[in-house]
Amino acid sequence: MFLTEEYKTRRKKLKELMGSGVLLFLGNGECGINFKHNTYPYRQDSTFIYFFGLQLAGLNAIIDLDNDTEIIFGDNLSIDDVVFTGPIRSLEEQANEVGVSSVSPSKMLEEYLSAANDKGQQIHFLPPYRPEHILKLSELLNLPSDEVSKNVSAEFIKAVVKLRSIKSDAEIEEIEKAVHTTAEMHYKAMEMAEAGLTEADLFGAVQNIAMANGNNTSFPSIITINGQILHNHYRGNLLKEGDMVLCDCGAENFSGYAGDMTRTFPVNKTFSAKQKEIYDIVYKSYKTAAEMLRPKQLFRDVHLAACKEIVVGLTELGLMKGDPDKAVEAGAHTMFFQCGLGHMMGLDVHDMENLGEQYVGYTDELKQSKEFGFKSLRMGRALEEGMVLTVEPGIYFIPELMELRKSENKFMDFVNYERLEEYKNFGGIRIEDDFLITNDGSRILGPKLPTTSEEIEEFRNSKKRL
C-alpha cells in the first residue's frame, strides 16, 4: 500500500485525461476452484489496485467526472463472516487510507449506474477478462452478455495505459522488491538442481520462496528440462545428466507488483560444448537488446536486432544460411525464436495485457502484426523514461515446428534443415531480465544473477553468489 497521496494523484491525473462521464472500476471477486468456497489465492484487479489500492474481494468503484464524485461500493462483514475471517477494519476506514471518503453498499451500484445512464452520462468500463466481469457488467448495465465486450471504452483504456505505463518512484521500489525475491527463487533453483531430482522438486522450492516472502508467484513458474516448450507447466520429469533446466519464474509481492526472470543452466556443473554454443548466441542477443534500451527507441527495432543476432549466430554455426537481414525480414528466425523479445511489467507480469496488446504495446500509427512470431511481440512502441520491461530472447528447437516448416518447404533459403536434425532433441534456452528505462538508457532491476555461460558454470560449481 502506498501513501494516500499517491492514489489521489493517480486518480487526479486520470480525471484530467478523461474529462467527462462515469468511470466504472470492477474489483475482482473470489474464484472457486472446485466449489464456491474453496477459492484460488485472491487477486484484485490490477487497475483497481492502481487507482484504489484495496485488495479485498467484492469491491467496485466509480469516478463520476460530471459530479466530481468517487465512491467505493462494498459491504462490511457480519459476525458470521468474522468467525471465519477474523476482525477486519471497516471499509470506510480502509477507503479513507486511499483518499476515498465515500463508501456505499454493493447493491447501490446498479442504481447509481442506471441513474447516470438516465441522465445521459457515458459509462466507461475496461475489457472484461474473467467470466465474472462479463456477468457483472451484463447485470449492471443491462446488456446481453455477448454485447458487453463491444461496449468497452477505448478512451478509458488509453488513459489507463498512459498512466500505468510510466512507473513512479514508489512503484519502482515495489517492483525492485519483487525482482529481489525473484532472484532468490532463481538462486534456489540453481543451487539445488541435480540429477535425480524432479522438475517438481525445483518447482516447489521456488514456489516456497515466493509464498514465504510475498503474495504468490507472478505467474505459474515454468521449470522444465524441455525449454523448447514456451509455456511448459508439466513438472513430472526427472533431471538427468546432460539436461538443461529452463527456469522462468517471478514473485508477486504483497502490493501486487511482479518480477519475471529466466535462466537456463545445465544439470551438470558445466554446459556441453553444443549447449554453450547456443547459449552464447542467446546471450549475445540479450546483450545487444539490453544495450539498445533508451527513451525514444522503438522496441520493435530492439526485437529485430535481437532476432538478427540469433540469425547471425546460427548462421555461423551452420544451422542457418544466406543474408541475416533478409532472413529476419522473411521471418526465418521464427523457426528458433517464436515469440516476442519482451513485455512491460508492473502490477501484471505482462503489464496491462487485459487492456489489449495493441493499446499497451503499440500506437495508432504502429499496429501489432498478426504474423506468427510477431503476434506475440507484446511491445513495439517507443520506450519512455519510467517504463519497466523485460528482455528475453531465446532459441528453441521445436521438433513439431521444424517438421511442419520443412514439409511446407518454408525458409529453404535460410534454414539448413539437414544440419538441424542434430538439434531435434536439444531443447531450448532463454535469458530474461527486468529493465527500467532511465533518462538516457536503462537500469537492470534487482541484483545481478549469473548470466553469461561462464558465470552460470561458475555458480553451479561454487554456489557462490556474484
Place this chain on the structure above:
Amino acid sequence: MFLTEEYKTRRKKLKELMGSGVLLFLGNGECGINFKHNTYPYRQDSTFIYFFGLQLAGLNAIIDLDNDTEIIFGDNLSIDDVVFTGPIRSLEEQANEVGVSSVSPSKMLEEYLSAANDKGQQIHFLPPYRPEHILKLSELLNLPSDEVSKNVSAEFIKAVVKLRSIKSDAEIEEIEKAVHTTAEMHYKAMEMAEAGLTEADLFGAVQNIAMANGNNTSFPSIITINGQILHNHYRGNLLKEGDMVLCDCGAENFSGYAGDMTRTFPVNKTFSAKQKEIYDIVYKSYKTAAEMLRPKQLFRDVHLAACKEIVVGLTELGLMKGDPDKAVEAGAHTMFFQCGLGHMMGLDVHDMENLGEQYVGYTDELKQSKEFGFKSLRMGRALEEGMVLTVEPGIYFIPELMELRKSENKFMDFVNYERLEEYKNFGGIRIEDDFLITNDGSRILGPKLPTTSEEIEEFRNSKKRL
C-alpha cells in the same frame, strides 16, 4: 488416472440411476488471474474427473440416455498452441483411455443440445459454481443468466452424490496417497516452527511439499498463530514463544484427490499448562467422535457427542456451567465450537460441496439446520461403508463473538463470562484426521501423526516420528 473399466463402470451405474434424458457435464476452463492468459493452476471439475477422467481445460461431455451415446466435446491443438504447450496427444486417443469412443468439436455441443431439446429430451445439469459455468449454460441452453441456477436437476445431483459418496478401492488408494503427502506437510511445519520465523515461512514450506509431490494443496493452507480465526489466510505474523501454531492443510495429488488434516502445536517445545488443558479437551472430543464412526451411525449425533465432550471439559475448567446436555441443546457450545465436526472428502476437500450440502450431507428426512453453528455442519446423515470423512473438533476463543453474546445476554446459564475474560487472547485449537468408514467401524487414513498433547510435545522435542 484409473483403469478404463473404472470410468465405464461409473458411467454405467449413473445411467442405471438416471434412466432417461441428456446428462450435461461441464468441464472447467482456465481461469485468468489478472489477465486472460495468466491463469490459476488448472483444476478440472471434480464430477467431470469422476466420470471422464480427463484433466484438460475446455472440455464438456454428454451422456445421452435416450440414444445410449457418450460424447466428449473439445478441440485439438493447432501448431500455434503446440509452440506454447508442447505436443499433446489427440483428444480421441485420450478419450479412448477413459472408454469414450466419440469425440466432437466444441462448437457442436450447442447444436446437439438444441436438437435434443427440440426432440423433447430433458437436459440435466449440475449447479454452476463458477461464473464461467453460468455463462456457458446460459449460452448452451439459451437461458437468461439469472435463470440458470433455477433449472439444475435434483435427480442428477442425487445420482452423482449417491455414487461419489462411496469410494472404490482405487479411490481409497488415491486418497491415502494424498493423506500421506498431507502428513509430510504437517511433519515439516512441526519440525521447522520456532520463534522468529513467520507464518509465511511455514506456509511456503508446506506449499512446497504439496507442489513437489502432487498437483497442489487441496485448499489454501491455514497456518496461523490465531487459530481462533477459522479460515485465516493472513500469514504475516511472527511466531513468538508461548504462541500456538494451528496448521490446517492438505495435499491434492495428480489424480485430483484430497487430504485434509489439522494439528495445533506450541512454538515452545511444550504447551503451557493452560494450553494443555484446552488441548486435552479437544483431543477427548476428537477421540469420542472417532470411536463412534461406523455404518448407520448418524453423523449429526457424532457431532453432538463431540460438542458435549467440549462442554463437559469446559465445565470442569469453570468456563461453562450447568447441565452439559442442556448446554448443547441450547447451542451454548457454539461459543467455542462454531462449526461442524467434519465433512466428506474425496475429489473435493469438502466433497461435492458444489452440489449442495443438503443433498450431500443430509437426506429428504434429515434437513440441514440454518442455525449458527449447525449451518456449517456439512454432514448429518447416516454413515455408510466406503465413505471418507474428516473429524475435526476444535475450541476457539473469538473475542468478537464473546463480546457479542455477552452483550446479548445469551447463554447466561451455561457460560461463565467472567472467567472467560482470562481466555480472550488464548487463540484456538483444532485436531483433524481423515477416516474411512469400514464394514464395522472406521480406519484412520494415512500415517499416524502425533496427536495427543504428549505426542506433540515429544515430537517437538525429539523431531522423531511416531
